[in-house]
Amino acid sequence: MSVTRDTPLTSFPGVGEARAKKLEKLGLTAAGDLLTYYPRDYEDRRTLYSIQDAPLEGRVCVAAVIAERPRLAALRQGLDLVKARAVDDAGTLDLTFFNQNYVCQSLRPGEEYIFYGAVEKRGSLHAMVNPIFERAGGQSFTGCIMPVYPLTAGISNHLLASLVRRALPCAASLSETLPQHIRQEHRLASLEFSIKNIHFPEHEEALDLAKRRLTFEELFYLSVGLSFLRDRRDRAGGGLVIRPQDKEAFLSLLPFAPTQAQSRVMDEVAADLSSGRPMNRLVQGDVGSGKTAVAACAGWLCAASGFQTALMAPTEVLAEQHFRSLSQLLAPAGVRVGLLTGALTAAEKRKTHAALAAGEIDLIVGTHALISAGVKFSRLALIVADEQHRFGVAQRAALAAKSGEDVTPHVLVMSATPIPRTLALIIYGDLDVSVIDQLPPGRTPISTYVVREDKRQRMYNFVREQVGQGRQVYIICPAVGEDPEAGEASAATELKAVKSYTEKLQREVFPELTVGLLHGKMRPKEKEAAMSAFVRGETQVLVSTTVVEVGVDVPNASLIIIENADRFGLSQLHQLRGRVGRGKHPSHCVLITSTRSLEAMQRLRTLASTTDGFKISEEDLKARGPGDFFGNRQHGLPQMKLADLAGDMRLLSETQEAARSLLAGDPQLALPENQPVLERVRRLFADTPDIFN
Ligand code: ADP
Ligand code: MG
Numbered sequence: 001m002s003v004t005r006d007t008p009l010t011s012f013p014g015v016g017e018a019r020a021k022k023l024e025k026l027g028l029t030a031a032g033d034l035l036t037y038y039p040r041d042y043e044d045r046r047t048l049y050s051i052q053d054a055p056l057e058g059r060v061c062v063a064a065v066i067a068e069r070p071r072l073a074a075l076r077q078g079l080d081l082v083k084a085r086a087v088d089d090a091g092t093l094d095l096t097f098f099n100q101n102y103v104c105q106s107l108r109p110g111e112e113y114i115f116y117g118a119v120e121k122r123g124s125l126h127a128m129v130n131p132i133f134e135r136a137g138g139q140s141f142t143g144c145i146m147p148v149y150p151l152t153a154g155i156s157n158h159l160l161a162s163l164v165r166r167a168l169p170c171a172a173s174l175s176e177t178l179p180q181h182i183r184q185e186h187r188l189a190s191l192e193f194s195i196k197n198i199h200f201p202e203h204e205e206a207l208d209l210a211k212r213r214l215t216f217e218e219l220f221y222l223s224v225g226l227s228f229l230r231d232r233r234d235r236a237g238g239g240l241v242i243r244p245q246d247k248e249a250f251l252s253l254l255p256f257a258p259t260q261a262q263s264r265v266m267d268e269v270a271a272d273l274s275s276g277r278p279m280n281r282l283v284q285g286d287v288g289s290g291k292t293a294v295a296a297c298a299g300w301l302c303a304a305s306g307f308q309t310a311l312m313a314p315t316e317v318l319a320e321q322h323f324r325s326l327s328q329l330l331a332p333a334g335v336r337v338g339l340l341t342g343a344l345t346a347a348e349k350r351k352t353h354a355a356l357a358a359g360e361i362d363l364i365v366g367t368h369a370l371i372s373a374g375v376k377f378s379r380l381a382l383i384v385a386d387e388q389h390r391f392g393v394a395q396r397a398a399l400a401a402k403s404g405e406d407v408t409p410h411v412l413v414m415s416a417t418p419i420p421r422t423l424a425l426i427i428y429g430d431l432d433v434s435v436i437d438q439l440p441p442g443r444t445p446i447s448t449y450v451v452r453e454d455k456r457q458r459m460y461n462f463v464r465e466q467v468g469q470g471r472q473v474y475i476i477c478p479a480v481g482e483d484p485e486a487g488e489a490s491a492a493t494e495l496k497a498v499k500s501y502t503e504k505l506q507r508e509v510f511p512e513l514t515v516g517l518l519h520g521k522m523r524p525k526e527k528e529a530a531m532s533a534f535v536r537g538e539t540q541v542l543v544s545t546t547v548v549e550v551g552v553d554v555p556n557a558s559l560i561i562i563e564n565a566d567r568f569g570l571s572q573l574h575q576l577r578g579r580v581g582r583g584k585h586p587s588h589c590v591l592i593t594s595t596r597s598l599e600a601m602q603r604l605r606t607l608a609s610t611t612d613g614f615k616i617s618e619e620d621l622k623a624r625g626p627g628d629f630f631g632n633r634q635h636g637l638p639q640m641k642l643a644d645l646a647g648d649m650r651l652l653s654e655t656q657e658a659a660r661s662l663l664a665g666d667p668q669l670a671l672p673e674n675q676p677v678l679e680r681v682r683r684l685f686a687d688t689p690d691i692f693n
Contacts (some may be wrong), residue, residue, distance in 0.1 A: 039147035051091030114142040165376030223659035239278035259632030261438035279410035285436030287578025307381030340366035471558040555583030565591035
């Protein structure tokens with residue numbers, strides 16, 4: 001069979017209807033898809049050992065000759081066993097296979113095979129259980145560096161590797177995508193070589209070359225795309241000049257003295273706003289560092305110059321909270337604060353739209369509703385995006401376009417998710433960064449405990465104790481319907497689980513307390529009611545899904561319990577934990593798990609051992625890769641396959657350099673030889689419309 005990139009996988013041997021479906025789940029339908037389905041790891045199977053010399057650690061390849069016909073024995077119903085014996089010059093290897101009866105036919109006495117598996121020593125005998133094997137000579141998965149692929153249920157690594165092997169010849173038909181001079185300048189291998197060696201490397205050096213080229217390529221297209229975005233913004237014109245004000249006038253509104261870090265960042269923002277260039281600033285500060293005050297200061301400055309500010313929050317719960325606290329804070333200074341969320345009735349929305357257009361609102365707080373078509377501003381000068389990792393590059397571009405005409409609004413992005421430096425460079429490469437590296441005084445660090453089910457009663461007692469002291473408690477359950485893979489049915493099941501758990505807590509565990517419920521599937525009004533009951537202290541225990549994950553600020557809450565903690569990412573757990581420890585009370589975070597996975601336990605312990613957000617996010621990035629880092633691809637970054645962003649710092653700056661120099665010579669990528677690059681960037685940023693205007 002001659003394979004082209006379009007050959008459907010169903011015409012590959014061993015791929016029937018059912019397997020094809022599973023492969024499709026991995027994004028694999030045709031031979032060409034396999035070429036870019038990169039391994040996540042490799043196993044070095046190059047050394048062939050003799051039986052005596054085989055190390056007793058890890059899995060190894062042993063070459064030996066089958067000495068006698070394999071014997072089949074039925075151990076019991078449903079469990080068959082094949083025994084075989086292999087020998088070489090000096091040793092004997094006992095082979096056992098469970099439920100693989102075909103082995104009887106495929107292992108022939110007198111033939112030499114390569115067996116791959118763990119070798120054990122039993123007395124003077126060597127033994128292997130369930131090794132994989134193939135005939136010596138025409139080997140394809142022993143005696144080589146073997147790729148290890150990301151898998152799904154029903155698809156083995158062995159199957160994938162053999163499919164890839166069959167598909168590899170069509171790599172020859174791929175046309176080179178990187179301009180020749182860039183390949184030369186940066187000493188990059190050809191595409192064909194790289195694709196072949198990323199799957200089945202001839203040796204380590206070849207693998208390194210392949211990785212380098214393919215990673216470079218990914219980062220290169222990304223850099224070119226981001227440069228386009230940046231250029232577009234720079235061309236968009238001058239910024240509105242916001243007059244500086246007496247900062248003391250703002251500080252006197254605050255119920256606390258700002259930390260030094262807050263004060264410094266306020267100054268940086270004020271300087272941007274008055275500079276005449278559009279501000280593009282990211283404010284990074286760990287949970288609880290007090291970013292809201294910085295946003296308030298910026299909004300106050302704009303209002304004082306007669307301009308409007310739009311503050312976007314990722315959830316309605318958070319938008320309501322900002323609305324409440326900013327109204328309270330800024331009303332005495334005459335700043336008119338409004339709220340625009342999906343929770344408003346059509347009539348209320350119309351009224352708010354009209355007020356915005358008439359300039360009767362100075363600071364509007366809202367969710368995505370703010371970028372909906374109906375919203376017109378009269379003099380929008382500043383956009384604040386709170387918890388920006390939920391607002392990706394695409395949304396930022398949409399917002400910036402919102403101001404219309406020829407002014408470019410100032411943009412302030414606030415994020416508590418500490419982003420590793422490399423990743424930040426990529427996502428926010430076009431932003432200036434301010435860091436609030438200090439927590440308000442008087443906070444006591446949050447104590448974190450990882451516990452198993454057997455501690456549940458003690459934990460409930462702890463809840464009573466905290467509430468007895470006047471505090472409040474969050475109990476977090478895995479999100480309702482957040483996992484798109486899980487589908488509606490499982491969302492419904494989880495929702496039911498959260499509801500019945502809440503009822504059970506109220507009825508059986510805490511009859512003397514008030515237990516509330518908050519989840520994403522509630523109507524906006526119900527959410528608002530549930531949240532404000534907790535804010536007012538009427539609800540003592542709030543059972544919630546991750547809708548409270550970011551931003552929610554109830555300083556009286558001192559305990560957060562996270563059920564099934566192993567189902568959350570580390571950064572997400574850190575965010576959730578940040579819901580407590582926001583006031584003067586000593587605070588606690590309990591992570592409940594019944595996981596058996598050592599790795600999962602290790603992750604939870606990492607969280608328990610540190611409150612350093614940066615350290616946590618580095619760990620998270622390592623464990624999950626950049627694609628998942630922000631969940632659901634909400635970061636607006638194209639999915640990348642290879643780039644290990646935690647480690648590819650040097651390569652990243654090299655690609656940025658290459659992108660700059662390419663665009664310097666051909667800013668619109670109009671030259672014929674740059675068409676493949678333009679094409680690839682387009683595809684990479686397919687989800688980010690308008691970047692090419
Ligand atoms: P985040 O950075 O997580 O958005 P917030 O702005 O919500 O943090 O602030 C967290 C809590 O700390 C709020 O209750 C806020 O009123 C309080 N706070 C902020 N700055 C200070 C400060 N300088 N001194 C005392 N409390 C502060
Ligand atoms: Mg916040």
